[in-house]
Amino acid sequence: MNLDADLLLRIEEDVAARMAALFSRCPALLGFTLHDWPTLPEELLALAVERKLPVGDLGVFPLLGAAQRDEIYDEIAGALFDLLAAQPAAMLVLRGRTVVRALH
Numbered sequence: 001m002n003l004d005a006d007l008l009l010r011i012e013e014d015v016a017a018r019m020a021a022l023f024s025r026c027p028a029l030l031g032f033t034l035h036d037w038p039t040l041p042e043e044l045l046a047l048a049v050e051r052k053l054p055v056g057d058l059g060v061f062p063l064l065g066a067a068q069r070d071e072i073y074d075e076i077a078g079a080l081f082d083l084l085a086a087q088p089a090a091m092l093v094l095r096g097r098t099v100v101r102a103l104h
Contacts, residue, residue, distance in 0.1 A: 003089055011090045013085060022079045023101050030059035031100035034080075054081050055080075057098070 003011070023029055035054040055076055060069065083090050 003092060007089060008093065011087050011093055014087055015094070016077050018083050019099050026075050028060045028062065028064055028068070029072050029076075029101065030061055031057070031098060032059065032076060033051060033057040033098045034094050034096065056058060059100075 033056050035056050055073065058069065058073065058076075060072060064072070081095070083094075
C-alpha cells in the first residue's frame, strides 16, 4: 500500500508526538527497535508473540531490573497500540524503525 504525502506527514507527526510523550514518561528509556516478525531475534520472539508486539533492542540507562524493564515495555506497547488504533497505516512506516531519545 502506498501512502499519500499528506497521510504520511500526519502519521510522522503523530509518531513524533507520541514517542516524545513516551520518553517523557520513561526517563530511563533510551530507545527500541520495531522488528518485522521474521527478523526478530529468537530469544525475543516468545515475548513478542505473547505481547503481540515485535519490540526489540530495548535500551535503558541506568540498568533496570526485570520488573522495571517490563513496565517500560508495557509503556511502549500502550503507546504503539494507541497509535495503531488511531492510525492503522502507521505500521507501514514503523516496521523496522529504531526509535531513540533525542539528546541535545
